[in-house]
Amino acid sequence: xxxxAGKTTGDTRSRILDAAEVLFxxxxxxxxxxxxxxxxxxxxxxxxxxxxxxxxxxxxxVFRRRLTDLNKARLAALDVLxxxxxxxxxxxxxIVDAFFGTALRMAADVEGGGHTFMCLLGRTYTEPNEFVRxxxxxxxxxxxxxxxxxxxRALPEVERKEILWRFHFMxxxxxxAIAGTDALQxxxxxxxxxxxxxxxxxxxxxxxxxxxxxLAEAGPPK
Amino acid sequence: xxxxAGKTTGDTRSRILDAAEVLFxxxxxxxxxxxxxxxxxxxxxxxxxxxxxxxxxxxxxVFRRRLTDLNKARLAALDVLxxxxxxxxxxxxxIVDAFFGTALRMAADVEGGGHTFMCLLGRTYTEPNEFVRxxxxxxxxxxxxxxxxxxxRALPEVERKEILWRFHFMxxxxxxAIAGTDALQxxxxxxxxxxxxxxxxxxxxxxxxxxxxxLAEAGPPK
DNA sequence: GTATGATTCAAACAAACGTTTTAATTAATC
DNA sequence: GATTAATTAAAACGTTTGTTTGAATCATAC
Numbered sequence: 001x002x003x004x005a006g007k008t009t010g011d012t013r014s015r016i017l018d019a020a021e022v023l024f025x026x027x028x029x030x031x032x033x034x035x036x037x038x039x040x041x042x043x044x045x046x047x048x049x050x051x052x053x054x055x056x057x058x059x060x061x062v063f064r065r066r067l068t069d070l071n072k073a074r075l076a077a078l079d080v081l082x083x084x085x086x087x088x089x090x091x092x093x094x095i096v097d098a099f100f101g102t103a104l105r106m107a108a109d110v111e112g113g114g115h116t117f118m119c120l121l122g123r124t125y126t127e128p129n130e131f132v133r134x135x136x137x138x139x140x141x142x143x144x145x146x147x148x149x150x151x152x153r154a155l156p157e158v159e160r161k162e163i164l165w166r167f168h169f170m171x172x173x174x175x176x177a178i179a180g181t182d183a184l185q186x187x188x189x190x191x192x193x194x195x196x197x198x199x200x201x202x203x204x205x206x207x208x209x210x211x212x213x214x215l216a217e218a219g220p221p222k
Numbered sequence: 223x224x225x226x227a228g229k230t231t232g233d234t235r236s237r238i239l240d241a242a243e244v245l246f247x248x249x250x251x252x253x254x255x256x257x258x259x260x261x262x263x264x265x266x267x268x269x270x271x272x273x274x275x276x277x278x279x280x281x282x283x284v285f286r287r288r289l290t291d292l293n294k295a296r297l298a299a300l301d302v303l304x305x306x307x308x309x310x311x312x313x314x315x316x317i318v319d320a321f322f323g324t325a326l327r328m329a330a331d332v333e334g335g336g337h338t339f340m341c342l343l344g345r346t347y348t349e350p351n352e353f354v355r356x357x358x359x360x361x362x363x364x365x366x367x368x369x370x371x372x373x374x375r376a377l378p379e380v381e382r383k384e385i386l387w388r389f390h391f392m393x394x395x396x397x398x399a400i401a402g403t404d405a406l407q408x409x410x411x412x413x414x415x416x417x418x419x420x421x422x423x424x425x426x427x428x429x430x431x432x433x434x435x436x437l438a439e440a441g442p443p444k
Numbered sequence: 445g446t447a448t449g450a451t452t453c454a455a456a457c458a459a460a461c462g463t464t465t466t467a468a469t470t471a472a473t474c
Numbered sequence: 475g476a477t478t479a480a481t482t483a484a485a486a487c488g489t490t491t492g493t494t495t496g497a498a499t500c501a502t503a504c
Contacts (some may be wrong), residue, residue, distance in 0.1 A: 012481080012482085018477095026248060026349050026350065027252075028248060028252060028253075028349060029253075030249075030252035030253040031250075031251075031252040031351075033461065034453075034461080034462060034463085035235070035460085035461085035462095043482085044481095044482055044483055044484080045463095045483090045484090046463085046464080046465090046482075046483075047463095047485090048462095048463095048484075049462080049463060049464080050481075050482080051481095054380060054462080055461080055463090063495095083437045089303070091324070113448085117329060122348055122349075123348035125348075125398065125402055126344055126345035126347075126397070126398065126401045126402055127250060127345060127346075127347075128248065129253075143503085155271075155306065159400075162424070165424050165428075166428060167400070168399065169395045169398070169424075169425060170395075170400070171389045171397055171402070172394050172395045172396070172397060172398020172399055172402055173392075173394045173395040173398070173432070174394070175348070175394060175397070175398055175402075176347065176348065176360060176390070176391070176392055176393060176394020176397055176398060177346045177394055180348055180390070180394055180397075183456065187235075190332050200439075202384070203391060204437065205382050205435050205437065206387075206391045206432040206434060206435055207432065208355060208434075209431045209432040209433070209435020209436070210395070210428040210431040210432035210435070211427065211428075211429020212231050212431060212435075213426065213428055213430060213434075214427065214431070215424075234451080235451085255490075255491065255492085256491080256492060256493085257490085257491085257492095265451090265452085266451095266452055266453055266454085267454090267455075267493095268454090268493085268494080268495090269451085269452075269453095269493095270492095270493095271492080271493060271494080272450095272451075272452080273451095276493080277492065277493090295481080422462075
């Protein structure tokens, strides 16, 4: 009557989402037409408007689908850390890993589309589309709030403003490391073995080094 | 007969370039139409095709115009360092400053459009438009080559592969710091005083911390 | 002043865009 | 099996896209 799984019912929706995810990542929102999406998903042109309402709402759903899980995983990791720690402060490196490491593990999932999505997310950070931006801000609000609070507690001697800056820098290094298409052919080509699993430890080390670096102005390195 | 300066002759070209630069930064290449450009520049619609040939060639010229100067300035700074040093190795922090500091100083120039361009450049790194990508790679080739060589010499004990990775990470942190539209409203709003001059010292400190951070695998911190 | 080349202009081009419409088809309910 | 709702299909909608055209305007040189 119906096929075993994942090919018939409600399948149109996910086929569209999967196709859109890849195409948005490759060509951006404006560079991806409805016809590109529906033809890649092998569905009718009208299907997107039927299932999602509009192109903008489709974009929103592409992000929501994965971002909810990602930020849940991040918060769950933070919950574990805080439960384990009790009253003693948490090591900053653990907090950084809960936030950035979780994202990196998602980005390492090539088969399931996690990698594609993280690339898309990374390029969206620098694409100031007002519509997407506001959506991202709302979707991230709670998660960022809690992680910043955790970092504030973990680094009570560092000015909060400085922590904000460094969190910002870490976001950038991670986004670019994942999504940066290596426009300058820096990494690509210079060494061919492109094992995605090599990225995470290297990036984490870099992020922590940056986080721990002595502050620029006024404060001596101590 | 003719106005004092910069308003009449050959002005159409630069008016188009200036308008395109801002619009590309705000809306991306596909999100910016010829009509948006020409109307902002207050020139006729056909002017772009007349002066540049096509939209793609206009994009190319928008980059070429500033990138040539930027990379010249970087190489000049490196020349000075190498001349001063003679045979003794150059401090990595000086090399990093010659590359990233030069870019940051360009980004600090808001009036002259340097800031706009650096934002555009930053968002382009994560926009894998094949056309622009290849152009950027060629435009950057010599500069990246020489700076990497300088870093290799300055850090002879560090594997070259690791230096490549860290250069890549630094590119990301800088791009995002400048171009990142702060999609998560991390920095914006959390502290209102948004003085662009505050960015450079903070970022440089972060970059150097990341660069000096102990390597992830196999190697003990020493 | 007239001729020449460069530039600007308004208008139009075909192609592609997101969306809507109406009919055909499928799935589920009675 | 008939009825109803959900989904898919093909075709068309009006706009907007990048580009081209041919005449009008400008500056310059003879």
